Amino acid sequence: xxxxxxxxxxxxxxxxxxxxxxxxxxxxxxxxxxxxxxxxxxxxxxxxxxxxxxxxxxxxxxxxxxxxxxxxxxxxxxxxxxxxxxxxxxxxxxxxxxxxxxxxxxxxxxxxx
Amino acid sequence: xxxxxxxxxxxxxxxxxxxxxxxxxxxxxxxxxxxxxxxxxxxxxxxxxxxxxxxxxxxxxxxxxxxxxxxxxxxxxxxxxxxxxxxxxxxxxxxxxxxxxxxxxxxxxxxxx
Numbered sequence: 001x002x003x004x005x006x007x008x009x010x011x012x013x014x015x016x017x018x019x020x021x022x023x024x025x026x027x028x029x030x031x032x033x034x035x036x037x038x039x040x041x042x043x044x045x046x047x048x049x050x051x052x053x054x055x056x057x058x059x060x061x062x063x064x065x066x067x068x069x070x071x072x073x074x075x076x077x078x079x080x081x082x083x084x085x086x087x088x089x090x091x092x093x094x095x096x097x098x099x100x101x102x103x104x105x106x107x108x109x110x111x112x113x
Numbered sequence: 114x115x116x117x118x119x120x121x122x123x124x125x126x127x128x129x130x131x132x133x134x135x136x137x138x139x140x141x142x143x144x145x146x147x148x149x150x151x152x153x154x155x156x157x158x159x160x161x162x163x164x165x166x167x168x169x170x171x172x173x174x175x176x177x178x179x180x181x182x183x184x185x186x187x188x189x190x191x192x193x194x195x196x197x198x199x200x201x202x203x204x205x206x207x208x209x210x211x212x213x214x215x216x217x218x219x220x221x222x223x224x225x226x
Contacts, residue, residue, distance in 0.1 A: 004156075006156075033213050033214075035216075040122070040218060040219075041218060042203065042216045042217055042218035042219050043157075043203065043214075043216040044216075045213050045215075048213045058213065088154075090156060090157070092157075092214075100207075101147055101159050101162055101214075102157075102213075102214050103159075104149075104156035104157040104158075105156050106155055106156045107154070107155065107156050109154070
């Protein structure tokens with residue numbers, strides 16, 4: 001089945017540690033996105049990538065980093081510089097051409113302990 | 114500033130009653146419009162989308178939405194709500210083709226017996 005896979009579903013991190021969230025898609029989509037979701041805040045864009053080896057900052061990129069070495073993969077690293085990393089993280093993909101919806105993964109819940 | 118507003122944070126309806134969730138946007142031109150639904154701890158699923166043409170669009174699960182340019186609105190409706198419709202609903206806008214979706218803060222729907 002085609003889709004987007006995020007792993008792990010739950011992740012615990014100690015303060016001061018970096019952690020990487022995985023996102024893989026087999027939809028052959030060019031564009032991939034990372035959103036952060038907090039209660040009552042909706043979804044806020046962290047980073048997006050329109051094509052392999054290229055990505056741009058979204059609205060809340062500080063404390064995060066990404067890479068796009070393969071079309072299928074768009075991992076997100078939450079660094080120790082992110083002051084409040086506990087949140088639900090959603091990865092999405094789309095064709096990136098014209099008006100198109102985004103397809104979402106099931107999310108990763110990150111908790112800092 | 115460009116924005117998407119969902120005025121209602123929470124809505125409670127009785128099973129079998131009709132539903133309308135509001136969405137207003139603030140953009141210079143007519144954007145592409147979407148409604149998504151999210152069950153607790155899950156990713157987002159597309160309900161419907163509007164790009165152009167007929168301003169009344171049909172989606173999955175019996176939902177429909179009407180685009181009103183004069184009111185900058187894209188309200189979601191369902192004639193008869195089922196208990197399984199209880200979820201979080203997000204309105205989203207693609208104002209810059211191929212960029213990324215901009216989401217409202219969501220409306221939480223509770224369905225009572």
